Amino acid sequence: MNKVAPIKVTVWNECRHEKEDADVQEVYPETIGGCIVNHLKPYGFDLTLSTLDDPQQGWPDALIESTEVAIWWGHRYHDELSDALIDKLQARVLAGMGLIVLHSGHHAKLFKRLMGTSCNLSWREAEGGERERVWCLKPSHPIAYNIPPYLELPQSEMYGEPFDIPEPDELIFNSWYQGGEVLRSGCTFQRGRGRIFFFAPGHETFPIYRNEHIIQILANAIARAHQPHQSGWNLGNWGRPIPLEAGAPKQTYYKKPRKLMLAEKVEKAEKAKK
Amino acid sequence: MVIGLRITIFKETFCKRINGCGQSDSHNVFKQESEVETAQQSAASLVLSCAALLSGQHHSTALQTALIYPALADFARGLNKELALSAAALEQGTQPLGTLLSQGSARLQPLLSTIAARLEQQQSVEYLCFASACWLRYSMGFDGKGDTLVVEDALAQQLMQNRLDRWDHIDELMAGYLAINGLFPQALAVEPAFADRLSYWLCVILANGMGTALQILSIECRDYSARDFSTFASDKRTPA
Numbered sequence: 380m381n382k383v384a385p386i387k388v389t390v391w392n393e394c395r396h397e398k399e400d401a402d403v404q405e406v407y408p409e410t411i412g413g414c415i416v417n418h419l420k421p422y423g424f425d426l427t428l429s430t431l432d433d434p435q436q437g438w439p440d441a442l443i444e445s446t447e448v449a450i451w452w453g454h455r456y457h458d459e460l461s462d463a464l465i466d467k468l469q470a471r472v473l474a475g476m477g478l479i480v481l482h483s484g485h486h487a488k489l490f491k492r493l494m495g496t497s498c499n500l501s502w503r504e505a506e507g508g509e510r511e512r513v514w515c516l517k518p519s520h521p522i523a524y525n526i527p528p529y530l531e532l533p534q535s536e537m538y539g540e541p542f543d544i545p546e547p548d549e550l551i552f553n554s555w556y557q558g559g560e561v562l563r564s565g566c567t568f569q570r571g572r573g574r575i576f577f578f579a580p581g582h583e584t585f586p587i588y589r590n591e592h593i594i595q596i597l598a599n600a601i602a603r604a605h606q607p608h609q610s611g612w613n614l615g616n617w618g619r620p621i622p623l624e625a626g627a628p629k630q631t632y633y634k635k636p637r638k639l640m641l642a643e644k645v646e647k648a649e650k651a652k653k
Numbered sequence: 654m655v656i657g658l659r660i661t662i663f664k665e666t667f668c669k670r671i672n673g674c675g676q677s678d679s680h681n682v683f684k685q686e687s688e689v690e691t692a693q694q695s696a697a698s699l700v701l702s703c704a705a706l707l708s709g710q711h712h713s714t715a716l717q718t719a720l721i722y723p724a725l726a727d728f729a730r731g732l733n734k735e736l737a738l739s740a741a742a743l744e745q746g747t748q749p750l751g752t753l754l755s756q757g758s759a760r761l762q763p764l765l766s767t768i769a770a771r772l773e774q775q776q777s778v779e780y781l782c783f784a785s786a787c788w789l790r791y792s793m794g795f796d797g798k799g800d801t802l803v804v805e806d807a808l809a810q811q812l813m814q815n816r817l818d819r820w821d822h823i824d825e826l827m828a829g830y831l832a833i834n835g836l837f838p839q840a841l842a843v844e845p846a847f848a849d850r851l852s853y854w855l856c857v858i859l860a861n862g863m864g865t866a867l868q869i870l871s872i873e874c875r876d877y878s879a880r881d882f883s884t885f886a887s888d889k890r891t892p893a
Contacts, residue, residue: 609723617869618860620823621853631823633859638799 385425386605389446390415391437393453394430396583403583411452411583418594424601436460443467448477448604450597451484454583458488465489473571477604479597482581485542490577493570500542501560508534508585509557513564517551522565522576522599530592536582538562544577552596554579565596567603574604689763693736696764698746700784701729702753703791706802707863712751719750724867731780731874736767755805757788758812758836769841778850779874783866786854789830790863792816797862808836823859827852 392412396403407414416426427446429437436459449468453460465488472478472493480490485498503509511532515523539560545568552565564579578596581587588594620630635643698716705719706712720726733739746753768781792812794802804812815829831842841847858866 616861617865618857620856620860629823630856630860632821633823633856635820636795636797636799639795640799642799 385423386601387427387445387447388419388424388450388601389427389429389442389448390419390450391452392428392430393456394432395456396454400583406584406586407588411581411588414588415450415452415594415597418588419598419601422598422601424598431456431459436464438464438468440467443471443476446471446476447606448479448601450479450481450601451487451489452481452581453487454483457486460488462488465492469493472573472575475572475606475609477601477606478573478575479600479604480575480577482536482538482579485538485544485577485579490575493568493573493575494544496545497543500562501537501539503537503539503558503560505537505558508582509537511535511537511557511580512555513580514553514555515551516553517549520549520551521603522551522567522596524599525595526592526599530590532580532585532587532590532593534582534585535580535587536585538564538579547577552578572606572609574606576600576604690738692760692763693738693767695760696762697729697732697736697738697784698748698753699757699760700732700764700787701725701746702750703757703787704728704863704867706750706754707787707790707796707858708867709797709864710750713749715749716746716753720746722867724864724871727871727875728780728783728867731870732784735771735776735778735780736764754791756807757792757804758806758808761785761788762838765838765841768847769838769844772841772844772846777874778847779854780870782847782850783854783870785851786858787863789851789855790858797864808833812836823852823856827855 390412392410392415394410394412397407397410403411409417410430412428412430416428419426427442429442431437431453468476468489469492472489478489478493480487484490485500491498513530513532515526515528515530517523518526518528535556537556537558537560538554539556539562542563544563544566547563547566548569549567550563550565551567552563554562554564556562562579566577568575568577578600580593618630620633622629634640701720702716705714705716705722705725708722708725710719710722720729764781764784768778768785771778771781789812791802792804792806792809793816794804794809794813796802806812811833812830815826815833819825819829827848831837831848836842854866854870857869861869
């Protein structure tokens with residue numbers, strides 16, 4: 380059998396907490412992105428780590444083009460990302476780049492752009508965290524491959540409903556918190572050719588990305604978000620001047636570009652004067 | 654080129670077998686075949702350049718560079734297939750697009766002959782009709798933004814006059830093009846199937862602009878019967 384080329388994954392990490400907060404450095408001395416990359420290595424992906432403080436905010440054009448699946452971890456500095464960069468990333472998702480948005484990335488500019496809603500939710504950062512139970516709602520889904528019926532995370536940040544997102548295409552995980560709240564914590568969306576997965580667990584001061592089941596979910600999600608083909612299309616407006624049915628009314632007049640229309644109007648007026 | 658090489662080898666073998674030398678009447682037959690292919694390549698370069706330029710590429714861009722755009726590459730592949738040209742024939746075009754556009758009405762003729770031949774055999778002419786429509790659109794003398802395009806062609810004046818006089822109704826505009834003497838072979842101009850498909854693709858180009866029209870061509874004319882199992886290989890990702 381032909382060897383499958385490794386999926387090109389870019390783990391984009393805001394990576395400011397790790398510079399600014401001692402408690403985060405303690406939990407993730409290798410940074411959050413570094414931890415995710417290290418744990419995903421055994422799965423055979425072609426991994427690149429980039430951060431907000433890298434050139435082009437971690438997204439040079441060549442990397443945007445070559446990335447097949449992006450993992451996004453951001454929190455405090457979403458607004459620093461340039462709108463022009465978000466335009467490019469959004470276009471890349473529509474063209475087929477998979478996107479996995481983690482935890483506080485629910486407020487990332489890119490995610491909000493792709494969802495079209497506020498993506499607000501309810502939240503609580505309880506002292507020492509609180510227990511989260513992540514229920515697997517679709518055990519046969521590819522993202523749930525090799526995952527038990529539920530995961531217990533002893534320390535987590537509460538993210539609860541109402542979560543202002545569009546209706547997910549698929550709801551794979553649902554979280555319950557010690558305080559009683561619940562959240563749709565693992566959701567898929569498709570935008571254009573791009574497959575998106577939002578996954579809520581992953582606070583910066585709790586070692587959630589060292590949990591082997593969480594990493595398995597990320598690996599499954601990468602494989603799922605990877606779009607293996609280029610077929611399908613992304614047409615803005617599809618003008619269909621000739622109908623399929625013979626004899627049905629068709630379009631007979633076509634607008635000229637505005638510049639030409641105005642130029643011809645002026646020319647006509649000048650001729651009329653003469 | 655593979656086809657060119659094959660023709661040369663076959664020609665030499667054939668001629669030696671018949672006459673014991675490399676020259677005979679058959680030499681002329683092969684020369685004609687080769688000339689036909691060259692003329693078809695010239696026509697294909699012309700229409701691909703028109704499509705590339707009208708979809709926003711710069712006139713100084715080389716044809717082979719322009720063909721990186723997927724929908725244009727799809728068009729080139731489809732055109733190659735209908736013209737029965739070798740796959741690599743057009744990818745060698747290093748000339749800038751702007752140098753490949755002159756005397757289009759004459760250079761288009763081999764392509765039109767192929768349309769007539771394929772229609773006679775009831776074969777598809779979608780890409781060839783799109784190609785013809787590309788050139789008609791170029792002959793209108795303006796690009797997608799409304800800037801002027803200089804059309805160097807023996808029929809340029811008549812083509813422009815037709816566009817100015819008959820723009821307001823597509824059927825009249827088409828009838829005008831089909832009636833221009835020397836543009837389309839007489840037999841082809843009165844062939845309803847040709848007029849129908851040429852008109853269809855010109856309408857699609859006028860309604861959508863060239864960039865989107867190329868995508869529509871790709872969507873509507875793709876061979877969906879082909880089966881591709883390669884993306885369904887088992888790919889479970891568990892740690893090594």
